[in-house]
Amino acid sequence: MPDTAPRRRFSRRPATRRLGVLAAALACLATGPQAWALHMPKESELGPQALTPFMQSSDHIWDAVLPLPDGRMVLEAPAWLGNSGPQLFIRTPDGATAPWPAAMWNTAQGSSAPDAPTQDTAAKPIIAAAGLTRTAQGTLWVLDSGVPQREQPPKAAPRLLEIDPTNNAVVRSVPIQADALQPGSILSGVAVHEHTAYVPDSGVGAILVVDLDTGISRRFLDRHPALTATRPIMTPQGPLHHPNGGLVAMDASMIAVSPDGSWIVVQPPGGYLSRIDTGIFNDPHITPAAFEESVTQWFKTPSLGGLVIDSDGTLYWSDITTGSIQSYTTGRIPRRLITDDRLRWPTTPGLDGKGHLYVTASQVDHSGAFGGAPSMNWPVTLYQLTLPTTPPTH
Structure with missing residues (x-):
């Protein structure tokens, strides 16, 4: 039976013991053939003139940028980084910016949102932008985690918003079902292929698989070592700490899906990159052990920002x-x-x-x-x- 006890992420208590134990568990995953990837070159291919x-x-502090084919760009300025005002912007080719997809979706921030989460997610302003992606069909999906400050309770239930960039309009709002969440869940990141969305839980490591047509949300790989904070987040100055000295820890928050939808990659900021065959999420015959072992360490990445x-x-x-x-x-x-x-x-x-x-x-x-x-x-x-x-x- 999986452990369902709630955990706090971004703990203000030292996380050294938890990080060490989980690092040992993750090391076991690296002993198979998947560990034989080439090392990252030490020298850069490009000089400073390329940047x-x-x-x-x-x-505003932007944490994601998504260029559109028509020359516009969508910029994300999430509440958790201390931003006030719009969390999504559109930049036109002439350099002008405006709230996107419209001002009404950016009018209320976490400080003015209800104190308790609500399941009524349609036509309400974005509370906490936490990821965006563009599909092969050209539409955009935005994750609203409902958690504008990670150390505080949610202000709203999480949801996925489908946006038509041609008309700058939200065409669908898909709530994340409450039974796919756990106490301490903070969703972060989104990848979409056709009718399926994949969303990591950066508060209690897991992958949520959302059927965008039915709205059914399912939770997989709960607290799997590859999805949890097994290593410190390393900056040029060393491990990232809270002001009181405790290590900052965040579970899986970065995700991408292959163009054909056959696999996803996912990782925590301080973890390693893992690859998962998406077929396991719909295989009724897969055993629990095979499910756990289906996660392949794909590359020993450094600490990532996205x-x-x-x-x-x-x-x-x-x-x-x-x-x-x-x-x-x-x-x-x-x-x-x-x-x-x-x-x-x-x-x-x-x-x-x-x-x-x-x-x-x-x-x-x-x-x-x-x-x-x-x-x-x-x-x-x-x-x-x-x-x-x-x-x-x-």
């Missing part, structure tokens, strides 16, 4: 430890594209399909999100990286 400032803000997947299955992620952008092909070939001191806690990147990657140096560790006083070095800068045109050399 150029694209836009800046003196009052990841995104390209149309060919190549992953791009931001390394917060070294200030790097790296990529990883489906053939398991890693590339260190660039390392640059300007990339201070780079977060979830976006691809424009025209040879560019966009990423914000979000300075998350200076935002005050982990309990300390904010010490941001404004402005926050969104950078454009011109990707290499040469294939991997391995």
Whole structure:
């Protein structure tokens, strides 16, 4: 029987013992053939000239960017980083920004939301933007976790919003069923393929699989070692701590689904990248043991600020430890594209399909999100990286 006792994430108590025990469990997963991936190169392929400032803000911390085919960009400025005002913006090609998909969806923030969660999720402003993705069909899905501050109770029930970028309109709101959550659940990140959404639980490690047509939410791999905070989040200055000295811990919050929907990758910020065959979620004959063993360690990643997947299955992620952008092909070939001191806690990147990657140096560790006083070095800068045109050399 799985352990259902509630846990607090971002614990203000030292997490060393829990991290050590779970790290040992995770190490056991690395003993099989899946551990034979190539090492990340130490030298960058690109020089600093490939990374150029694209836009800046003196009052918002963006943690995700999603370029659209028409030249616009969706920017996420979540409440948990201390942002006030809109949590979703649209940037037009001329540089203008506006709340998106409309002002009404960005009028109420966590401080003004109800004190108790509600299941009435339709046509209510976004409480806590916690992930966005674009499907192959062109629509966008936004996760509203309902938790604007991770150390405080939810302000609303979590939901998924489908947005038509052509009309700038929310066309569907899909509530996450309460029985798929646990005390302490904080959903973060979303990946969508056709009629299925995959959502990690960064508060109590698990994967939620949501049928977007029926609204049925199912919970899998509850507290699996690959989905829990097994390692400290490493910054250039060392492990990330709360002001009182306790290690910051966050369970799985980064996820992507393959273009054909056959697998997902997922990881906690301080964990390793794992790959999971999505077929297991609908296999009525799979045993509990086989289910647990179906999680494959895919790469020993550093601490990440975000990841995104390209149309060919190549992953791009931001390394917060070294200030790097790296990529990883489906053939398991890693590339260190660039390392640059300007990339201070780079977060979830976006691809424009025209040879560019966009990423914000979000300075998350200076935002005050982990309990300390904010010490941001404004402005926050969104950078454009011109990707290499040469294939991997391995």
